[in-house]
Amino acid sequence: MSFPFPDVSTRSLADLLSLRGRRAVVTGAAQGLGKAIAARVAEAGADLLLIDLNEDAARAAASELSARYGVRVVSTRADVSDTASVAAAADLAVAELGGIDIWVNNAGIFPNAPVTMMPDEMWDATFAVNARGVFLGAREAARRMSGDAGGVIVNIISTAGVQVAFPGMVAYVGSKHAALGMTKALAVDLAPRGIRVLGVAPSFVPTEGNIAAAKAGAEAAAAAGIEMPPLEVMNTSLIGRVGAPDDIARVVLFAASDLSMIMTGSTLLADAGETL
């Protein structure tokens, strides 16, 4: 069995960072981290398929990135927790872009409730998107990757994949620990096919989605008489400022590019020192 990861030591830095000629898929790309990741991947030269439940916003993001970076960017509505939906999106990437070299499992949800108040539905939905979604994305991508053009799967995890920063996160923390574990297991399964699998674990970065989720969780806890930490604690870090989506996107670009050729199965902490 061969493990075809080339030694890229003699290639220039610019060439190693370039994604020109690669075909990339980013899930949950209509807003937040996914859109920022898609932007850097497009800037690096890859053609892209943007996947999201929010079809209109994904289409708008695709037009914006295509116009800005001069690469082909298409979009589709798909639910990452649904097998047929993910398979159809992966087929679309092959039909529209000619193949798949990079797949970023970014779509995620972060409902928050104290465990005594957490309904089954919240647990199931969180694992459906954050854990099953990673499995389905990786499987459908790997089935369509040739492996000869630097196949890479990047899973967007969280510092919640390695620690518990707040109460009320049993489903989210569980799902992100699962995603981190799957990143290792996927790397083992897919190395013989020439596919690297990496995780990126961001610290708190304000996005449309997580601001809304944190507020909803705090309100629900307050209504139940449970004290939650103030949201401001999320805004402190060793780098002296709160992270921006592009801080995370640049780490994903490193993971997706040939610069990180030596790495597979590991999760890069993009956490401003949060987990020290």
Ligand SMILES: NC(=O)c1ccc[n+]([C@@H]2O[C@H](COP(=O)([O-])OP(=O)(O)OC[C@H]3O[C@@H](n4cnc5c(N)ncnc54)[C@H](O)[C@@H]3O)[C@@H](O)[C@H]2O)c1
């Ligand atoms: N923002 C942060 O502070 C932070 C920190 C750590 C990890 N993360 C992770 O980064 C990822 C993106 O987070 P974000 O803050 O950008 O979130 P966000 O809510 O702003 O954006 C998520 C996008 O995913 C889409 N989506 C949700 N469920 C989907 C599904 N089933 N199928 C397809 N698309 C779906 C949403 O429509 C949305 O456009 C998540 O996996 C999250 O857990 C975020």
